[in-house]
Amino acid sequence: MQFNNLFSILPAAVLALFGCVLLLLRFDSSRPYLIFLAFAELLAAIGLWRQTDFLGFTGFRGAILIDPFGIAFNAICLVAGLICAVGAYRYMEREDEDHPEFYGLILLAQSGMYLMNSGTELITVFIGLEITAVSFYSLTGFLRSNPRSSEAALKYLLLGAFSSGLLLYGFSILYGLSGSTHYLNIASMLATRNSRDPLILMAILPIVLGLLFKIAAAPLHMWAPDAYEGAPTPVTAYLATASKAAGFALLLRLILGPLHDLRPAWEGLITFAAIASLTVGNLAAITQSSTKRLLAYSSIGHVGYILLGLVAGNKTGIEAMLLYLLVYTLMTTGAFLLLSALDREGVTDFRGLLYRHPGVALLMILLLLSLAGLPPTAGFVAKYMIFLSLVQARQYWVAVIAALYVAVSLYYYFRIIREMLHNPDDSPATLTISTGWRAAVGLTAILSLGLGLNPEPVLAWARSALR
Amino acid sequence: MADNLTLILFLPMLGGLILTLLPSSKPVLVKFWANLVLGCNALWTLTLLGRFDATHDLQFIQRLPWIPSLGAEFFLGVDGYSMLLFAMTSAVGFLASLASWNAIDTRLKEFYVSLLILQSCVAGVFLAVDALLFFVFFEASLIPMFFLIAIWGGEQRRMAAMKFIVYTVAGSMLLLVGLLLLYFEHWRQTGFFSFSLPALWATKPEGDLGLWIFWLMFAGLAVKVPMAPFHTWLPDAHTEAPTVGSVYLASIMLKMGTYGFLRLVLPGVPETVKQANVLWWMSVLALIAIVYGALVCLKQKDWKRLIAYSSVSHMGFCMLGMFSLNPAGISGSMLQQVNHGISTGLLFILVGLMYERRHTREISEYGGLFGPMPAFSFVFLIAAVSSMGLPPLNGFVGELRILTGAFEMSVPWALWAGLGVVLTVAYLLWCYQRVTLGETSAKNLGLADLSGREWAVVLPFLIAAIGIGVYPQPAFDMLERPVKQIMEKVRPNYYAQSN
Numbered sequence: 001m002q003f004n005n006l007f008s009i010l011p012a013a014v015l016a017l018f019g020c021v022l023l024l025l026r027f028d029s030s031r032p033y034l035i036f037l038a039f040a041e042l043l044a045a046i047g048l049w050r051q052t053d054f055l056g057f058t059g060f061r062g063a064i065l066i067d068p069f070g071i072a073f074n075a076i077c078l079v080a081g082l083i084c085a086v087g088a089y090r091y092m093e094r095e096d097e098d099h100p101e102f103y104g105l106i107l108l109a110q111s112g113m114y115l116m117n118s119g120t121e122l123i124t125v126f127i128g129l130e131i132t133a134v135s136f137y138s139l140t141g142f143l144r145s146n147p148r149s150s151e152a153a154l155k156y157l158l159l160g161a162f163s164s165g166l167l168l169y170g171f172s173i174l175y176g177l178s179g180s181t182h183y184l185n186i187a188s189m190l191a192t193r194n195s196r197d198p199l200i201l202m203a204i205l206p207i208v209l210g211l212l213f214k215i216a217a218a219p220l221h222m223w224a225p226d227a228y229e230g231a232p233t234p235v236t237a238y239l240a241t242a243s244k245a246a247g248f249a250l251l252l253r254l255i256l257g258p259l260h261d262l263r264p265a266w267e268g269l270i271t272f273a274a275i276a277s278l279t280v281g282n283l284a285a286i287t288q289s290s291t292k293r294l295l296a297y298s299s300i301g302h303v304g305y306i307l308l309g310l311v312a313g314n315k316t317g318i319e320a321m322l323l324y325l326l327v328y329t330l331m332t333t334g335a336f337l338l339l340s341a342l343d344r345e346g347v348t349d350f351r352g353l354l355y356r357h358p359g360v361a362l363l364m365i366l367l368l369l370s371l372a373g374l375p376p377t378a379g380f381v382a383k384y385m386i387f388l389s390l391v392q393a394r395q396y397w398v399a400v401i402a403a404l405y406v407a408v409s410l411y412y413y414f415r416i417i418r419e420m421l422h423n424p425d426d427s428p429a430t431l432t433i434s435t436g437w438r439a440a441v442g443l444t445a446i447l448s449l450g451l452g453l454n455p456e457p458v459l460a461w462a463r464s465a466l467r
Numbered sequence: 468m469a470d471n472l473t474l475i476l477f478l479p480m481l482g483g484l485i486l487t488l489l490p491s492s493k494p495v496l497v498k499f500w501a502n503l504v505l506g507c508n509a510l511w512t513l514t515l516l517g518r519f520d521a522t523h524d525l526q527f528i529q530r531l532p533w534i535p536s537l538g539a540e541f542f543l544g545v546d547g548y549s550m551l552l553f554a555m556t557s558a559v560g561f562l563a564s565l566a567s568w569n570a571i572d573t574r575l576k577e578f579y580v581s582l583l584i585l586q587s588c589v590a591g592v593f594l595a596v597d598a599l600l601f602f603v604f605f606e607a608s609l610i611p612m613f614f615l616i617a618i619w620g621g622e623q624r625r626m627a628a629m630k631f632i633v634y635t636v637a638g639s640m641l642l643l644v645g646l647l648l649l650y651f652e653h654w655r656q657t658g659f660f661s662f663s664l665p666a667l668w669a670t671k672p673e674g675d676l677g678l679w680i681f682w683l684m685f686a687g688l689a690v691k692v693p694m695a696p697f698h699t700w701l702p703d704a705h706t707e708a709p710t711v712g713s714v715y716l717a718s719i720m721l722k723m724g725t726y727g728f729l730r731l732v733l734p735g736v737p738e739t740v741k742q743a744n745v746l747w748w749m750s751v752l753a754l755i756a757i758v759y760g761a762l763v764c765l766k767q768k769d770w771k772r773l774i775a776y777s778s779v780s781h782m783g784f785c786m787l788g789m790f791s792l793n794p795a796g797i798s799g800s801m802l803q804q805v806n807h808g809i810s811t812g813l814l815f816i817l818v819g820l821m822y823e824r825r826h827t828r829e830i831s832e833y834g835g836l837f838g839p840m841p842a843f844s845f846v847f848l849i850a851a852v853s854s855m856g857l858p859p860l861n862g863f864v865g866e867l868r869i870l871t872g873a874f875e876m877s878v879p880w881a882l883w884a885g886l887g888v889v890l891t892v893a894y895l896l897w898c899y900q901r902v903t904l905g906e907t908s909a910k911n912l913g914l915a916d917l918s919g920r921e922w923a924v925v926l927p928f929l930i931a932a933i934g935i936g937v938y939p940q941p942a943f944d945m946l947e948r949p950v951k952q953i954m955e956k957v958r959p960n961y962y963a964q965s966n
Binding site: 355369372374375376380384387388391392396399400403404406407410411414415417418421422454455456459460463 | 533534535536602603606607609610613614617628629632633634636637640641643647651679683
């Protein structure tokens with residue numbers, strides 16, 4: 001029993017421990033911090049890998065569950081954390097904020113995400129969510145000398161606290177209705193309830209809204225562009241991917257677990273949020289002059305696509321969501337990290353990049369093509385699966401709308417590519433590139449192409465995660 | 468080995484990869500290598516044409532697993548129709564590249580790399596027998612084309628490139644949804660996932676589902692063809708693209724749309740295609756394209772734009788023939804696609820040659836070219852006549868078959884199409900008169916006539932145009948089985964009735 005408990009949270013414990021140690025360290029160079037972080041991630045990865053032999057184990061009386069679903073989401077978060085930290089090294093040095101706390105907070109956030117991904121008990125996942133959120137508040141404000149960073153952190157903190165409150169409120173009603181905080185017990189207690197029951201609606205509405213905030217879906221997306229823009233760019237990459245993935249894990253576990261039979265109660269809200277995210281994200285991105293904001297809005301659009309898998313609601317849909325999240329994590333971290341290498345963030349600062357730095361420009365083009373979802377990139381496979389699930393659920397109109405927004409998104413992604421083709425300016429943006437950055441962005445771009453040419457491994461991975 | 472389609476398909480792309488290793492400081496080497504690769508590719512394809520056996524359906528089949536869990540395969544093969552288009556693609560692609568030997572002077576290496584990748588992508592569209600593979604090539608070809616237009620195009624190149632890519636992708640995403648509907652219906656009926664075209668053709672979606680599939684696929688392919696209300700991207704893209712880009716767009720990429728109709732729509736949803744209101748809409752849109760395209764051509768001042776609009780009109784003929792749903796119309800449509808590739812490709816190349824000499828596309832800047840450039844004027848005459856559809860050139864055979872098919876379907880439609888033929892003659896002859904006849908202005912007096920390389924480019928076009936015009940029977944033999952295959956889906960009783 002004792003071993004089970006410890007084993008079930010081993011990766012989170014490792015991450016938290018190393019994170020705390022990092023907070024205490026002081027070296028002259030920031031390189032050791034990175035090695036330390038990589039070592040912690042390696043240990044966590046080994047822990048996750050070992051867990052695959054112990055599927056079905058629970059820890060802390062069912063509060064933590066080891067299952068393929070949780071392992072898959074943890075893997076996504078781990079990849080995102082590692083890529084962002086490795087790629088962030090030179091950026092933080094340039095901003096003169098290369099403190100060990102940065103890497104420590106990344107690890108702490110990830111330990112919180114572990115609880116969100118694997119938790120099957122309301123209090124556990126809420127604590128995980130708060131650990132993640134608090135780490136991110138600090139990470140967002142990490143550029144202390146930059147007022148925009150602090151502003152973003154404050155905005156994120158205030159709105160984040162509000163949404164956490166909302167979520168907790170929903171949790172408390174759910175607890176009141178079922179008398180338990182464990183998903184399994186809640187499911188059996190709610191089985192007799194009607195989905196039109198006002199009490200059920202009072203529980204589901206705040207829960208779903210609170211989680212929509214965490215994944216930055218419209219109409220609760222207002223914080224995202226500001227927070228994403230102000231945060232240090234590598235943190236933006238991390239926030240836009242891992243934090244969203246963990247939010248989705250929590251949402252899916254709740255909605256497909258205890259709340260699954262109450263589908264009529266949340267279906268409309270989720271559909272509305274999906275279509276609204278597609279609309280807001282894609283239309284608002286068109287007019288942005290800052291690449292960072294553009295990518296922030298585009299990430300809202302991507303959330304819309306991912307939610308469509310839940311709108312379809314069938315097995316293909318959930319598989320598609322998982323696949324989409326993995327692919328989205330790769331291409332979004334890649335795109336944000338690439339942006340972090342430039343010293344300015346306007347769309348026009350990409351002008352002439354193709355001729356000055358053809359290699360970097362080609363990486364960006366690959367990532368943008370994947371974000372837009374053009375074949376033969378991984379982004380296409382992800383969208384393909386979403387469309388397929390909608391077709392299977394006979395939601396033809398939704399599929400048509402989603403398909404048309406691909407063309408809209410193409411327009412703003414190609415705005416960036418178009419700038420790259422202009423002749424260079426007199427004072428072009430300068431690039432700062434480290435070996436780690438090369439490895440991180442190169443890996444994301446190569447995978448974005450490679451997984452599009454041969455998607456079989458990721459398809460198999462997504463299927464195995466839902467066994 | 469010699470008829471391995473995978474090798475032929477990826478030869479240009481491989482050549483492009485090797486090209487990236489060549490030094491960009493030696494432009495002649497870069498040009499020579501790229502043209503050598505495209506030339507070998509064209510010759511190889513033409514030898515395939517010789518080995519093709521018109522009495523069989525799919526040939527030179529390559530079938531490898533690709534995404535087994537989705538039922539998508541790496542499935543290549545050609546029948547008579549795709550063989551003709553494939554041969555036309557490789558040959559026209561090479562000649563267009565050879566014609567642009569001196570046209571490009573900036574970022575030469577990148578230009579040829581894009582071109583070689585584009586060649587592989589467009590060839591893949593016609594070789595794929597798997598619908599998902601077809602779609603991947605269909606979309607992937609947009610990316611090199613975007614760069615060709617946006618980097619090496621004319622004044623408005625970036626706007627034109629954006630319009631081109633956003634417009635076509637909007638359509639093709641709907642095509643994807645339509646394809647998925649068909650694919651899923653196939654799964655529902657048979658219990659296994661497959662994207663291979665023969666499997667999809669066996670599906671018979673009916674009623675509302677058929678209509679959904681039809682209109683979604685229509686939206687995607689109609690943009691590509693382009694059909695009347697969806698053609699607005701075309702004049703900009705064709706005009707702003709460099710010569711080689713215009714040739715690829717007009718000769719090859721427009722055929723992807725009609726090819727998609729004949730491969731996915733007609734055999735895919737035969738029940739829906741037969742419906743009277745669907746046929747009515749298709750024919751009316753085709754006729755609007757024919758007549759409207761021709762009328763717009765009459766008032767163009769820009770030589771290249773005129774030829775771009777003439778494509779709208781000519782592709783209208785292809786659509787009309789296809790939707791007359793009889794062997795004459797469909798075979799005429801198929802052949803006319805090849806003919807259009809030859810004649811419009813040649814016209815764009817000729818405009819490109821003049822643009823290299825004078826750097827203007829205004830028709831009014833020319834005039835009296837017959838004096839300094841008799842050979843050019845002669846070639847231009849043949850190209851125009853071929854495009855008009857006058858005997859004994861290739862356009863005549865195709866248009867005649869299409870009109871035969873249209874008459875069989877409905878006399879008024881055929882008469883409207885006949886009006887289109889008259890207008891085509893009018894705008895092309897008028898253009899010819901304004902460019903080559905009359906007083907030679909001082910600016911045009913010193914122009915050099917066709918050089919040896921330029922003759923090498925135009926001669927194959929002339930031979931093909933006259934060859935198909937005088938002796939089209941081999942082409943019709945190749946098309947017989949593909950046409951029959953479609954007819955058996957669309958009108959199973961047609962042959963029985965007519966006997």
